[in-house]
Amino acid sequence: MRIDIRLPLGLLFMVFGLLLSGFGLVSDKGLYQRSLQVNINLWWGLVMLAFGTAMLTLGRRSHRRLSADEPGAASQTKSTSAPE
Amino acid sequence: MLTAIDWTIMIVYFAFVLGIGVALKRSTKTSSDFFLAGRSIPAWVCGLAFISANLGAQEVIGMGASGAKYGIATSHFYWIGAIPAMVFVGVFMMPFYYGSRARSVPEYLRLRFDEKTRGFNAISFATMTVFSSGISMYAMAKLIQTLHVFDAPFEKLGLPLSWVFHAGILVAAAVVLAYIFLGGLSSAIYNEVVQFFLIVAGFLPLVWLGLRNVGGWSGLKATLDASYTHSWIGMGSAHTNRLGVEWFGLAMGLGFVLSFGYWCTDFLVVQRAMAADSMSAARRTPLIAAFPKMLFPVLVILPGLIAIALPTQSTSTVAAVSNTAVAAPAGTGLIPAKLDADTGRPVRDSQGRVQLDYDLAIPNMLLHYFPTGILGLGLTALLASFMSGMAGNVTAFNTVWTYDIYQSYINPKATDQHYLWMGRMATVFGIALSIAAAYMASRFNNIMDMLQLVFAFVNAPLFATFLLGMFWKRTTGHGAFTGLLAGTTSAALHHALTLPAGAAPGVKGGWLATLHLYPSEMAQNFWTAIFAWSACFIVTILVSLATRPHEESRLAGLVYSLTERPKSHDLSWYQRPEILAVVALAIALVLNVIFM
Numbered sequence: 001m002r003i004d005i006r007l008p009l010g011l012l013f014m015v016f017g018l019l020l021s022g023f024g025l026v027s028d029k030g031l032y033q034r035s036l037q038v039n040i041n042l043w044w045g046l047v048m049l050a051f052g053t054a055m056l057t058l059g060r061r062s063h064r065r066l067s068a069d070e071p072g073a074a075s076q077t078k079s080t081s082a083p084e
Numbered sequence: 085m086l087t088a089i090d091w092t093i094m095i096v097y098f099a100f101v102l103g104i105g106v107a108l109k110r111s112t113k114t115s116s117d118f119f120l121a122g123r124s125i126p127a128w129v130c131g132l133a134f135i136s137a138n139l140g141a142q143e144v145i146g147m148g149a150s151g152a153k154y155g156i157a158t159s160h161f162y163w164i165g166a167i168p169a170m171v172f173v174g175v176f177m178m179p180f181y182y183g184s185r186a187r188s189v190p191e192y193l194r195l196r197f198d199e200k201t202r203g204f205n206a207i208s209f210a211t212m213t214v215f216s217s218g219i220s221m222y223a224m225a226k227l228i229q230t231l232h233v234f235d236a237p238f239e240k241l242g243l244p245l246s247w248v249f250h251a252g253i254l255v256a257a258a259v260v261l262a263y264i265f266l267g268g269l270s271s272a273i274y275n276e277v278v279q280f281f282l283i284v285a286g287f288l289p290l291v292w293l294g295l296r297n298v299g300g301w302s303g304l305k306a307t308l309d310a311s312y313t314h315s316w317i318g319m320g321s322a323h324t325n326r327l328g329v330e331w332f333g334l335a336m337g338l339g340f341v342l343s344f345g346y347w348c349t350d351f352l353v354v355q356r357a358m359a360a361d362s363m364s365a366a367r368r369t370p371l372i373a374a375f376p377k378m379l380f381p382v383l384v385i386l387p388g389l390i391a392i393a394l395p396t397q398s399t400s401t402v403a404a405v406s407n408t409a410v411a412a413p414a415g416t417g418l419i420p421a422k423l424d425a426d427t428g429r430p431v432r433d434s435q436g437r438v439q440l441d442y443d444l445a446i447p448n449m450l451l452h453y454f455p456t457g458i459l460g461l462g463l464t465a466l467l468a469s470f471m472s473g474m475a476g477n478v479t480a481f482n483t484v485w486t487y488d489i490y491q492s493y494i495n496p497k498a499t500d501q502h503y504l505w506m507g508r509m510a511t512v513f514g515i516a517l518s519i520a521a522a523y524m525a526s527r528f529n530n531i532m533d534m535l536q537l538v539f540a541f542v543n544a545p546l547f548a549t550f551l552l553g554m555f556w557k558r559t560t561g562h563g564a565f566t567g568l569l570a571g572t573t574s575a576a577l578h579h580a581l582t583l584p585a586g587a588a589p590g591v592k593g594g595w596l597a598t599l600h601l602y603p604s605e606m607a608q609n610f611w612t613a614i615f616a617w618s619a620c621f622i623v624t625i626l627v628s629l630a631t632r633p634h635e636e637s638r639l640a641g642l643v644y645s646l647t648e649r650p651k652s653h654d655l656s657w658y659q660r661p662e663i664l665a666v667v668a669l670a671i672a673l674v675l676n677v678i679f680m
Contacts, residue, residue, distance in 0.1 A: 005274055008107075008274075016285075035455055036296055040455065041455065044461075051281075
C-alpha cells in the first residue's frame with residue numbers, strides 16, 4: 001500500500017468536523033428544534049474532528065516510524081504495522 | 085431545504101473521492117495492481133472494504149425498510165446469516181482462495197474443476213454484477229427524486245424535475261467510473277474504507293437522536309408490539325412471527341444456504357480479501373469485518389423500528405406524497421403509504437389495507453431529525469453507500485471480464501499492459517451497461533424482476549459446489565458442472581410449483597402449477613434455496629462417483645486434505661483466525677440471546 005489510508009481519512013473527517021462545528025457555533029438556535037434542541041452540528045462536528053485528528057496522528061506516527069526504520073525509503077509506506 | 089453548508093460537505097466529499105483516484109493512478113502500473121491492488125493491503129483495511137462493498141443501496145435502504153416491516157427479526161440476516169458465513173470463509177475457505185493464487189473466484193473453479201464450470205460461473209457472475217449495479221443505481225436515482233432535496237438547483241436553472249433522476253444516475257456513474265478507471269481495486273478499497281466511516285458518521289447521530297426521542301430501547305419495547313422487538317419469539321411456526329418463516333427454513337435457507345452462498349462464493353466480497361498482503365491477512369479480512377458487521381443492525385435496522393414507532397406525522401416535514409391531488413391516507417409513524425406509480429392512488433393488499441412504502445423509512449428519518457449541516461453529512465453518507473455498492477460490482481466485473489472471459493476465451497496471449505488497458509475499458513463499458521440496466525429497470529420493472537429471479541436460481545446452489553470442491557477431493561469437474569445445472573433447474577422448478585400466500589401465479593411463482601402455498605415470499609425464497617442446494621449437493625456427489633477422479637498431484641493447494649494447514653501459532657493471539665472466529669461467534673450468540 002502506497003499511502004496510509006488513515007492520512008486522507010483523518011484529513012476528510014477533520015475538514016467535516018471543522019465545517020460542522022463551525023456552522024453549529026454560528027447557526028440559529030431555532031434550527032435545532034427538529035434535533036430535539038440538541039446542537040447536533042456542533043457536537044457531532046467536534047466528535048468527527050476528534051476522530052479525524054486521532055486518525056491523522058496515528059497515520060503520521062506509523063509513517064514516521066517506517067521512515068526511521070528504512071532510511072531513504074520514506075516514500076514506500078508499506079504500512080504492515082497498522083493495528084489490527 | 086438544503087443550504088450552502090450541505091452542498092459544501094457534498095462537494096468536499098466528491099472532490100476527495102476523485103482525489104484518491106488521482107493519487108493512486110501513479111502506482112497502478114500492472115494488471116495485478118489494477119485488479120488485485122498488488123496484493124498489498126493490510127488486513128484491517130481489507131476487512132472494512134469487505135463489509136463496505138456489500139453496503140450498497142439494498143443494504144442500507146433495504147435493511148431499514150425490513151426493520152420497519154419485520155422488526156428486530158431482521159437481525160437474523162446478520163446474527164445467524166452473515167456472521168457464521170464470514171467466520172467460515174475466513175477460517176476454512178480463504179486458504180484455498182488465497183493460497184491457490186487464483187485471481188478470481190471463477191479462476192479457482194477452473195483450477196479445481198474445469199473450464200466449463202469456470203465459464204458458467206464467470207459469465208453468469210459478470211452479467212449479474214452489471215445488472216445489480218444498474219438496479220441499485222436506479223433505486224438511488226428514484227430515491228433522490230422522491231426526497232425532493234436536490235430540486236432547488238434544477239428549479240433555479242429552469243430544468244424539469246425529471247432531470248433530477250438523470251443527473252443522479254449520471255453523476256454517480258461518472259464519479260465511480262473516474263476513481264476506478266484511475267486506481268482500480270486499490271482506489272475502490274480506499275474509498276470503501278472512507279465510505280464505511282462516513283456511513284457510521286452519518287447514521288450514528290441519527291440513531292442517537294431517534295432513540296433519545298422514543299425513550300431508548302425500553303421505550304421502543306413499550307411502544308411497539310412484542311413481535312417487533314423479539315427476534316426469536318414465535319419462530320416455531322411460520323404463522324406466529326412477522327417474517328412468515330419457521331425456524332428451520334430460517335436457519336437452513338437464510339443461515340446456511342443463502343448467507344454462506346453469498347459471503348463465501350461471491351467474488352464481489354471475496355475479491356477484497358484476495359487483495360490482502362499475506363495469507364494470514366486474507367484469512368483475518370472477513371473475521372475483522374465480522375465485528376463491525378454484527379453491530380450494523382444498530383445503524384440500519386433500528387432507524388426503521390424508530391420510524392414505525394414514532395407518532396404518525398400530520399404536518400409532515402418528510403417525503404411522502406408528491407405531485408398528486410389525491411388525499412393520501414396516513415401512513416404509520418414516519419412511513420408514508422405506498423402510492424401506485426401510474427394512478428397516484430395508495431396501493432392496497434387483498435384485504436384492502438393500505439400498503440406502506442417502507443423504503444422511505446431511513447430517508448425520512450434523516451429528513452425528520454437532521455437540521456441543515458448534518459443533513460448534508462447524512463445525505464453524503466447515503467450517497468457514499470450507493471457508490472460503494474456500485475464500485476464493488478464494477479471492480480468485480482472488470483476482473484472477471486478481463487481474466488476469466490477476455491483472457492480465457494478471446495485473447496489469451498496479450499501483454500500485461502494490454503490486460504491493464506482492457507481492465508480500464510471494462511470499467512467504462514461495465515458502467516455504460518449498468519446505466520442501460522438502470523434505465524431498463526425504470527421502463528420494464530417486470531423484466532428486472534425476472535432477471536433477478538434467474539440470478540437467484542443460478543446462485544442458490546453455488547455453495548454446495550464450493551463445499552464439495554474444497555473438502556472432498558473426489559469431486560470431479562463433470563460432477564460440479566452437472567450439480568450446478570441440477571441445482572439451478574430445481575430452484576426454477578420449485579419456484580414454478582409453489583406460491584407465497586396472497587400472490588398471483590407469475591413472476592412470484594406457481595407458473596406451472598401450485599402444489600404448495602408458503603405463508604410469505606421470504607419462506608418461499610428460503611425453501612427455493614434449500615431445494616437448489618440439496619439437489620446440487622446430491623447430483624454433484626453421484627456424478628463425481630461415476631466419473632474419473634482428478635489426479636491428486638493437481639489438487640494440492642486446492643483441496644483441504646491435500647493442502648498444508650496455514651500456520652498461525654507465530655501470530656499474536658489477536659491475529660489468530662481461530663481465536664477471532666470463536667470470539668465473533670460468541671458475541672453473535674450473546675446478541676441473539678439478548679434480543680431473543
